[in-house]
Amino acid sequence: MSSDFASLTVRQNRRREIAVAAHVAVSPEHESIVRLSPGVATRGGWFDTTVVDASEGGLGFVSELFVPRGCLVRVDIRNPLNTDESLLVARMRIKRVLMVDRRPGYLVGGIFEDDTDDFPTRLTGFLSIIDGAEAG
Numbered sequence: 207m208s209s210d211f212a213s214l215t216v217r218q219n220r221r222r223e224i225a226v227a228a229h230v231a232v233s234p235e236h237e238s239i240v241r242l243s244p245g246v247a248t249r250g251g252w253f254d255t256t257v258v259d260a261s262e263g264g265l266g267f268v269s270e271l272f273v274p275r276g277c278l279v280r281v282d283i284r285n286p287l288n289t290d291e292s293l294l295v296a297r298m299r300i301k302r303v304l305m306v307d308r309r310p311g312y313l314v315g316g317i318f319e320d321d322t323d324d325f326p327t328r329l330t331g332f333l334s335i336i337d338g339a340e341a342g
Contacts, residue, residue, distance in 0.1 A: 219261035222336050226283055226293070228257045228267060233278035233297055240277050255314075257283055260336060262329065264298055264317040268306070273314055275300050283332070294332040296320045 229252040232240045237251070246253055259266040265281060273279060277300045285291040298316040306313050318329070 219263045221259045221261050221266075222333070223259050224257060224336055226257045226286060227289065228255050228284060229253065229282040230255050230267065230269065230273070231280045231282075232273075233280055236278050240274060242271065246271060252282070257281070258313070259315075260333065262333065264301070264315065265296075266313065266315040269312050269314055270309060272310070272312055273300050273303060275303055278319065279316065293335060294328055296325065296329070 229248075231251040231253070232242065242251065242253065253269070253271050255267040255269045257265055257267045265283075267281070278297060279300060280295065280297055282295045283293045285293050296318055297320040299319045300314060300316045302313075302315040304313045305311070318325070320329075
């Protein structure tokens, strides 16, 4: 009977609902495959989004631009108290994309695929900030 449930995906981490401005860009590995139209991103390829949830496993964000599943992206979450400062910069892989309105607007979710040595420490620090804001 337990093998009937082997293919079910179950969330492994607590999701924190937030609303924080961020920038997203296609990672260099996928820039030749996923090309943004001219004028929709900055010179560095960044476009504006809002992160709407975060966990130890990944992020969800709302975007006016479509980002395909499987795409590797860089996410730069901005400090709402000082927009010149990043709270977290990370690499992630897009796992779900859902069109939520005709604007167009997309709800995009992904998992972290950042293998830098300091990423676990940076992520823990970011989540601590969120957890502190939720408690206050």
